[in-house]
Amino acid sequence: MPPMTDDPARTLALLWRLERPTGTRGPRRGLDLDAVVATATALADGGGPDGLATLTVRRLAAELGVAPMTLYTYVPGREELADLVVDASYAAAPRADTTGRPWRERLTAVAEENRALHRRHPWTARVDPSRPVLGPGETAKYEHELAAFDDLADLAGLDDVDRDAALTFLLDVVRAAALVEQGSAGDDGPEWWAARAPVLARVLDPERYPRAVRVGTAAGAAQGSARDPDRAWRFGLARVLDGLAAMVSPGTTR
Amino acid sequence: MPPMTDDPARTLALLWRLERPTGTRGPRRGLDLDAVVATATALADGGGPDGLATLTVRRLAAELGVAPMTLYTYVPGREELADLVVDASYAAAPRADTTGRPWRERLTAVAEENRALHRRHPWTARVDPSRPVLGPGETAKYEHELAAFDDLADLAGLDDVDRDAALTFLLDVVRAAALVEQGSAGDDGPEWWAARAPVLARVLDPERYPRAVRVGTAAGAAQGSARDPDRAWRFGLARVLDGLAAMVSPGTTR
DNA sequence: TTCGTACGCTGTACAACGTACGTTGTACAC
DNA sequence: GTGTACAACGTACGTTGTACAGCGTACGAA
Numbered sequence: 001m002p003p004m005t006d007d008p009a010r011t012l013a014l015l016w017r018l019e020r021p022t023g024t025r026g027p028r029r030g031l032d033l034d035a036v037v038a039t040a041t042a043l044a045d046g047g048g049p050d051g052l053a054t055l056t057v058r059r060l061a062a063e064l065g066v067a068p069m070t071l072y073t074y075v076p077g078r079e080e081l082a083d084l085v086v087d088a089s090y091a092a093a094p095r096a097d098t099t100g101r102p103w104r105e106r107l108t109a110v111a112e113e114n115r116a117l118h119r120r121h122p123w124t125a126r127v128d129p130s131r132p133v134l135g136p137g138e139t140a141k142y143e144h145e146l147a148a149f150d151d152l153a154d155l156a157g158l159d160d161v162d163r164d165a166a167l168t169f170l171l172d173v174v175r176a177a178a179l180v181e182q183g184s185a186g187d188d189g190p191e192w193w194a195a196r197a198p199v200l201a202r203v204l205d206p207e208r209y210p211r212a213v214r215v216g217t218a219a220g221a222a223q224g225s226a227r228d229p230d231r232a233w234r235f236g237l238a239r240v241l242d243g244l245a246a247m248v249s250p251g252t253t254r
Numbered sequence: 255m256p257p258m259t260d261d262p263a264r265t266l267a268l269l270w271r272l273e274r275p276t277g278t279r280g281p282r283r284g285l286d287l288d289a290v291v292a293t294a295t296a297l298a299d300g301g302g303p304d305g306l307a308t309l310t311v312r313r314l315a316a317e318l319g320v321a322p323m324t325l326y327t328y329v330p331g332r333e334e335l336a337d338l339v340v341d342a343s344y345a346a347a348p349r350a351d352t353t354g355r356p357w358r359e360r361l362t363a364v365a366e367e368n369r370a371l372h373r374r375h376p377w378t379a380r381v382d383p384s385r386p387v388l389g390p391g392e393t394a395k396y397e398h399e400l401a402a403f404d405d406l407a408d409l410a411g412l413d414d415v416d417r418d419a420a421l422t423f424l425l426d427v428v429r430a431a432a433l434v435e436q437g438s439a440g441d442d443g444p445e446w447w448a449a450r451a452p453v454l455a456r457v458l459d460p461e462r463y464p465r466a467v468r469v470g471t472a473a474g475a476a477q478g479s480a481r482d483p484d485r486a487w488r489f490g491l492a493r494v495l496d497g498l499a500a501m502v503s504p505g506t507t508r
Numbered sequence: 509t510t511c512g513t514a515c516g517c518t519g520t521a522c523a524a525c526g527t528a529c530g531t532t533g534t535a536c537a538c
Numbered sequence: 539g540t541g542t543a544c545a546a547c548g549t550a551c552g553t554t555g556t557a558c559a560g561c562g563t564a565c566g567a568a
Contacts, residue, residue: 012453026515027563057555067518069556078555129430130437134450139458139466146465160472165489172430172490173423176383180422183384196388199266204393211400212393218414235419243497280544281534311526321547323527332526 011080015087015135029073031064036074037084039063044085044123049182051123052082083133089121091137095144103151104241110148110167111174111237118178125178129171145171156247166244173236180232184223193220265334269341269389283327285318290328291338293317298339298377303436305377306336337387343375345391349398357405358495364402364421365428365491372432379432383425399425410501420498427490434486438477447474 013020014033040060047054057078061068075081093113098106118125132138145167153163206213223232267274268287294314301308311332315322329335347367352360372379386392399421407417460467477486 008449009453012450012457016453016457018453018457023514023565025513025563025565027517029516056553058553069519069558070517072556073516128433128437130433134454136457139463142470143463143466146469160469161476161485162489164469164473165486166493168430168434168486169427169490169493172427176422176426176430179382179384183382195262196266199263199270199272200388203266203270203272203390209393209397212397215400215414215418216396219418222415231415232419232422235416236423239420239423239494239497239500241497242500243493243495246493246496246500277536277543279534279536279542281546283545310524312524323548324546326527327545 006079007076010076011083012134014075014080015084015133017136030066030070031074033074033084036060036064036071036081037088040081040085041088041121045121047123049122049126049179051121052085052126053123055082055085057081083135086124086127087133087135087137089117089124089137090133090135090141093117093120093137093141095141098148103149103155104245106148106151107170107241107244108237110145111170111240114171114174115178115233118175118182122178122182125175125182129168129175152244152248156244158247169243170240173240177233177236180223260333261330264330265337266388268329268334269338269387271390284320284324285328287328287338290314290318290325290335291342294335294339295342295375299375301377303376303380303433305375306339306380307377309336309339311335337389340378340381341387341389341391343371343378343391344387344389344395347371347374347391347395349395352402357403357409358499360402360405361424361495361498362491364399365424365494368425368428369432369487372429373435376432376436379429379436383422383429406498406502410498412501423497424494427494431487431490434477 017033040055043060043063044051044055057071058068060081061071064071071081075084093116095113096109098109101109146163149158149163149167152158152166158166204213271287294309297314297317298305298309311325312322314335315325318325325335329338347370349367350363352363355363400417403412403417403421406412406420412420458467
């Protein structure tokens with residue numbers, strides 16, 4: 001199970017489709033990288049929020065009608081395959097041109113685009129944000145999203161480091177909201193609480209944990225049932241925009 | 255590998271240490287749950303950010319000088335063990351009483367406490383936030399943190415659902431900052447970029463991705479090297495507080 | 509036309525994982 | 539003394555990623 005020689009350059013070359021100078025000898029390849037990635041994406045999509053984890057070499061090979069080891073002639077290993085899938089999902093995401101619109105609108109568009117991405121491919125919300133993929137998809141996405149910050153960066157006098165931090169800030173909140181939305185889908189059915197209620201009733205002393213019991217009940221009920229499910233989303237988005245707006249007009253912030 | 259009968263009630267009982275009416279027959283137990291959890295925590299701590307993933311039944315058993323299957327008499331399975339470890343880390347975290355302080359100070363304290371938690375146990379930053387553990391540690395933490403929002407909730411007229419959303423908002427940003435900090439530790443050394451630079455130079459066209467190249471370089475250099483590493487942290491915290499402040503005095507926000 | 513060889517493909521194998529199952533041995537209740 | 543409840547554990551199964559060596563194909567050179 002130890003990973004193979006993980007050569008970052010090889011992975012990057014694959015991401016950017018820099019075909020290595022492969023000779024024409026031997027049998028023709030039965031697949032190509034795009035087909036592998038496309039099928040892998042479909043398989044991950046079928047696996048729900050943990051789709052990337054349930055994407056296994058053996059299952060992908062079976063889906064492609066090929067022996068497991070064959071995939072290793074297309075991809076260095078499982079981790080690199082995941083990178084390719086993630087980057088492809090970024091590349092395929094639509095990006096609306098909001099040039100000329102007010103900065104709040106532009107940032108809202110970025111947020112909505114990422115929300116849509118996390119909905120189309122739930123596993124994107126669980127990608128480790130601290131390890132950039134550096135593929136063409138991620139780069140195009142990054143460029144597009146940084147551009148949406150042009151006006152705010154001007155107004156607030158953000159340098160490049162702060163601009164990156166502001167974008168990260170926005171995306172973090174969007175991702176967190178996506179995770180909440182995923183968690184409340186299906187899991188938080190009445191039977192989820194029903195299975196836990198007996199023990200919780202014995203153990204959650206309202207005198208010892210007054211706020212936890214009250215707020216937890218309210219929050220659980222709100223997101224579980226018919227209360228509009230967009231409330232948490234709008235809350236987070238509004239907080240982010242207001243937080244960034246404070247850099248423009250720092251009047252009320254101190 | 256399919257999990258066993260995951261009985262939520264049994265897991266909760268374990269978390270809250272509701273000892274089942276075990277008879278005194280048979281050999282005495284050689285361990286107790288607290289020792290198992292303590293050793294598991296130490297093992298996870300030794301595994302870095304992915305410590306919870308590298309915590310395996312076999313390794314824990316070896317550490318405890320016991321056969322792997324023995325652990326199953328203490329804990330239903332690996333997942334429940336992870337829950338116990340996580341909740342114990344919450345329970346052990348210090349919680350300062352900030353009653354009477356201004357709300358920004360109280361929220362900052364909560365943020366700092368969580369930052370300290372993610373530093374002491376890096377794997378806590380990778381716990382799925384959409385699946386509450388509902389143990390005594392998490393409950394105490396939740397109660398404490400909700401209390402820190404008392405004044406803000408008053409000032410801004412937050413109901414319980416919004417109070418929960420506001421806390422989640424704060425914790426999400428703190429967790430994201432912790433992940434960034436973890437990612438930039440060690441990984442982002444000069445050789446990390448050095449291994450990727452040749453391909454990136456060929457592929458990152460500054461005309462096609464002007465902002466991405468410029469901002470990415472700046473951000474990478476800033477967090478990688480000697481620039482003060484707390485900058486992203488302070489940025490995120492300030493944005494969160496300002497975002498929440500806008501609910502108190504909504505003057506500049508629209 | 510023949511043949512060497514580069515290369516796509518795959519069967520087998522291994523280490524590590526979680527954990528089901530059945531056995532062993534201990535120590536209390538009677 | 540003896541029956542029995544229960545902790546501990548040896549073995550085994552299915553699953554994972556992937557190393558390795560062999561097989562067979564089809565092109566380049568003769």
